[in-house]
Structures are given as structure tokens and as C-alpha cells.
Amino acid sequence: MITSRSKRTISLFARLPGVGEKTAQRYLLYLLTAEDELAAELGRELVELRQHLQPCSLCGNIAEIETPTSTAICAICSDVKRDPSLLCVVARVHDLLAIERAGSMRGRYFVLGKLLSPLEGVGPDDLPIERLLARIQKENVQEVICATPPSVDGEATALLLKRELAPLGVTLSRIASGVPHGGDLEFADPITMGRAFAGRQRL
Amino acid sequence: MITSRSKRTISLFARLPGVGEKTAQRYLLYLLTAEDELAAELGRELVELRQHLQPCSLCGNIAEIETPTSTAICAICSDVKRDPSLLCVVARVHDLLAIERAGSMRGRYFVLGKLLSPLEGVGPDDLPIERLLARIQKENVQEVICATPPSVDGEATALLLKRELAPLGVTLSRIASGVPHGGDLEFADPITMGRAFAGRQRL
Numbered sequence: 001m002i003t004s005r006s007k008r009t010i011s012l013f014a015r016l017p018g019v020g021e022k023t024a025q026r027y028l029l030y031l032l033t034a035e036d037e038l039a040a041e042l043g044r045e046l047v048e049l050r051q052h053l054q055p056c057s058l059c060g061n062i063a064e065i066e067t068p069t070s071t072a073i074c075a076i077c078s079d080v081k082r083d084p085s086l087l088c089v090v091a092r093v094h095d096l097l098a099i100e101r102a103g104s105m106r107g108r109y110f111v112l113g114k115l116l117s118p119l120e121g122v123g124p125d126d127l128p129i130e131r132l133l134a135r136i137q138k139e140n141v142q143e144v145i146c147a148t149p150p151s152v153d154g155e156a157t158a159l160l161l162k163r164e165l166a167p168l169g170v171t172l173s174r175i176a177s178g179v180p181h182g183g184d185l186e187f188a189d190p191i192t193m194g195r196a197f198a199g200r201q202r203l
Numbered sequence: 204m205i206t207s208r209s210k211r212t213i214s215l216f217a218r219l220p221g222v223g224e225k226t227a228q229r230y231l232l233y234l235l236t237a238e239d240e241l242a243a244e245l246g247r248e249l250v251e252l253r254q255h256l257q258p259c260s261l262c263g264n265i266a267e268i269e270t271p272t273s274t275a276i277c278a279i280c281s282d283v284k285r286d287p288s289l290l291c292v293v294a295r296v297h298d299l300l301a302i303e304r305a306g307s308m309r310g311r312y313f314v315l316g317k318l319l320s321p322l323e324g325v326g327p328d329d330l331p332i333e334r335l336l337a338r339i340q341k342e343n344v345q346e347v348i349c350a351t352p353p354s355v356d357g358e359a360t361a362l363l364l365k366r367e368l369a370p371l372g373v374t375l376s377r378i379a380s381g382v383p384h385g386g387d388l389e390f391a392d393p394i395t396m397g398r399a400f401a402g403r404q405r406l
Contacts, residue, residue: 003267003278005255012245017233023221029296030220031249032256032265033316039252042215046234046246052208053235062235064206075206093232113236 058135060111060128061096076100076108083107085142089132089161091115091149099147107145110135115153116160127157129164136168143171150177150195261338263314263331264299279303279311286310288345292335292364294318294352302350310348313338318356319363330360332367339371346374353380353398 006028013024031039056063056074063072076082086107090096096109110132114122136144146161148154158174165172178196179188188196209231216227234242259266259277266275279285289310293299299312315330339347349364351357361377368375381399382391391399 003256003265005267006265009245009248009252009256012241012248015237015241016230018226018229025300026221026297027219028252029265031252032258033296034218038215038218039249042212043246043249043252045212045215046242047250049212049231049234049242049246053206053212055235062206062209062232064208093236094229097228 055111059096059109060113061093061109084139086145087136087139087141087143088145088147090147091154091157095147095149105145107143112148112157115148115151116157117153118156122153124160124164127160129160133164133168136165136170141170143173145173145175147175150175258314262312263316264296264312287342289348290339290342290344290346291348291350293350294357294360298350298352308348310346315351315360318351318354319360320356321359325356327363327367330363332363335364336367336371339368339373344373346376348376348378350378353378 009028010021010024013019013027014021019027031042052064053062054065054072055061056077057072058077059074061074061076063074063077065072083106086105087110088096088099088105088107089110089112090099091112091114093111096111099105099109112127112132114126116122116124116127135141144161144165146158148157162172176199177192178199179185179192185193212231213224213227216222216230217224222230234245255267256265257268257275258264259280260274261276261280264277264279266277266280268275286309289308290313291299291302291308291310292313292315293302294315294317296314299314302308302312313335315335317325317329319325319327319330338344347364347368349361351360365375379402380395381402382388382395388396
């Protein structure tokens with residue numbers, strides 16, 4: 001028999017992405033039986049979360065802020081060692097973090113937040129294109145790398161960027177798509193295989 | 204680039220069962236971009252969790268308490284319509300909740316918290332046998348149903364209960380194990396099949 005309070009906690013946990021009723025119940029039972037102060041610690045952290053972490057006002061990455069009134073600028077945008085002439089456009093913060101883990105990008109980022117998706121009703125006006133154009137001009141960016149995923153929506157967004165950025169005269173490039181490192185050609189799907197061949201480079 | 208505060212939130216989330224670094228990061232990013240007050244709401248709930256929800260002092264089920272000093276008694280233990288002569292012993296609160304969902308038990312419960320497991324170093328002294336015996340005697344229980352899972356540890360625990368409860372003269376029963384409802388005999392493993400035959404009942 002579940003109490004009303006545990007029902008409330010379960011329904012809040014279940015609003016996290018990928019968490020259903022059963023997983024939420026598992027979290028709750030763990031927090032109730034774990035010997036330490038985990039529930040209270042996590043709770044305090046979450047209560048203050050949005051006061052201390054905000055999207056970077058320049059790129060959309062996570063930024064830590066000192067006081068609630070200060071402008072959020074992330075560690076990458078404020079890092080003077082980053083190449084200001086190179087801007088990498090990504091769909092989500094997750095993608096930015098994945099690129100950072102790989103460590104292959106020496107420029108800065110711009111997070112779109114979403115992809116062009118006619119099926120889900122996301123049109124060009126729903127993307128922060130104005131802000132992107134303003135940043136490119138203000139910071140004198142020379143090359144924009146489009147690192148949206150190699151999906152239908154990601155490619156559509158890349159084409160939109162091509163059209164929108166054309167008047168600015170900056171170089172626009174697109175990350176390569178093909179058979180992943182360590183991947184077996186036997187298991188590559190036809191589209192990936194097609195891209196691997198279309199994007200072949202002279203040795 | 205991940206800030207130190209988001210690292211802390213991620214490491215706290217990652218202490219939940221089944222949550223790794225990536226899932227924890229996903230929760231954090233969701234909470235940072237979700238439009239509503241979810242982070243703060245969940246946070247407030249968790250800060251107070253252990254003050255309002257405690258294991259029932261009689262059976263170990265989740266119990267809601269009014270004031271921090273009051274004794275936790277769960278809704279089942281305090282339900283006078285439950286048969287006090289029937290006590291169902293389970294390993295975990297999860298199992299109790301599953302049995303309650305099925306609605307096939309009209310008695311009360313006793314949660315062991317763990318199972319006898321020589322491999323994991325859990326011996327008879329690590330189980331709350333004393334408390335169980337005391338409750339059986341105090342509440343004049345007539346039948347104890349052992350509903351530990353049909354695993355090696357669950358069976359070992361059932362045998363321990365048999366030995367410990369023998370002097371009390373209560374009836375001890377064990378839930379049936381066999382081919383599940385809707386299950387195909389073709390896919391039943393040999394142990395389940397063996398149990399289905401050994402536990403056959405006259406029609």
C-alpha cells in the first residue's frame with residue numbers, strides 16, 4: 001500500500017526522461033532504505049539547481065552563475081584560449097558534451113536547442129537563427145561547422161543553415177558521416193554505407 | 204565543459220540504483236531545460252523525504268509519519284480489516300507492493316530486508332528473525348506464508364524460517380513456483396518445469 005506522499009515523489013521522479021512508474025518506485029525505495037543522507041543531499045542540490053546553473057546566454061551550454069542576477073556565460077565562451085573564428089553548431093547540450101569529451105574541437109559552440117522537424121511542427125522560426133547570425137557577425141566568425149546529427153531532421157537543419165548563412169560569406173562545413181571507427185562494414189546500414197562511399201577522400 | 208556544480212548533481216543522481224553517469228547527465232540536462240519548476244519541486248520533496256516516510260516499525264513497509272517523533276506504522280499494519288492471524292514474509296518492500304497490486308493476500312506482512320546469502324556473506328544473524336518471532340507470538344499469528352523469491356537465496360531463507368519457526372507451532376507455507384500464467388511450456392526452464400511437476404495438485 002503506497003502512501004500519498006510516496007505517490008507524489010514517484011510521480012515527480014516519473015517526469016524525468018526515460019523514467020516510468022516502476023523505476024521511480026525503485027528510486028524512492030532506495031532513497032528510503034539507503035543508510036546515508038542521499039535523499040536530503042540530492043534534494044538540496046535540486047532545490048537550488050536552477051538558481052546556480054543556467055543556459056549560457058551566448059551559446060546555450062550549461063553555465064554556472066554566481067548571483068541570480070548575473071548573466072550566465074559558460075566556461076567555453078569565456079575561455080580566451082578557444083579559437084573565436086570557429087563556431088560549431090549543435091542540436092543539444094548533450095552533443096556539445098560528447099564533442100568536448102572527444103576533444104577534437106578548438107572553437108566555440110552554438111546550441112540550437114532543437115532541429116528543424118516538419119513532422120513535429122518545428123519550423124525555421126522556432127530555431128534561434130537570428131541569435132546565431134548576430135553572434136557570427138559580432139565575433140567575426142570565419143568558419144561555422146554544422147554538427148547536427150546525420151538524421152533527416154539534422155540534414156534539414158544543415159540545409160537551413162546553408163541558406164541562412166549564405167549572405168554572410170562565412171565558410172560552412174558539415175561533420176563527416178560514415179562507418180564508425182571499429183565498426184564492421186557487415187553491419188553498416190545502407191544509408192551509412194552510401195555516405196561512407198559518397199564522402200570518400202583521396203589517400 | 205561540465206561545471207563543478209553539475210558534476211556534483213550528476214554524481215548524486217548516479218548513486219541511484221541503475222543510474223550511470225550518462226543517465227544522470229540526461230536527468231540534469233532535462234531539469235535545466237524543462238520549463239516548469241520540476242527540479243525545485245522534486246528537490247523539496249527529497250529534502251523532506253526521510254522525515255515523512257519511514258519503514259513501518261512492525262513490518263518494514265513504507266509508512267507515512269506525522270511528526271518526526273511518532274512511531275511509524277504502515278497503512279496495512281494499522282488496517283483492522285486485515286486478517287491478523289496471517290503473516291506473509293517477503294524479502295523486499297518491492298515484493299510487498301507487487302503482492303498488494305495482485306490483491307491476493309488478506310493478511311499482514313513482514314519485510315526481511317534481505318535474503319540469506321552465503322555467497323554475499325549474509326548469515327542468519329543478519330536477518331530480523333528475533334523481531335519476526337516476537338511479532339508472531341505477540342499477535343497470535345496462525346499461518347506464516349513464506350513469499351521469498353524462488354531463487355537459491357530465497358529457498359535457503361525459506362528453510363531457515365522452517366527451522367526457526369518450528370518451536371512456535373505455527374503453520375508455515377511457501378508460495379507455489381511453476382509455469383507462470385500465460386507462459387508457454389516450450390520456454391519454461393528446466394527448474395521451473397521441475398517445480399511445476401513436483402508441485403502438481405490433484406484435480
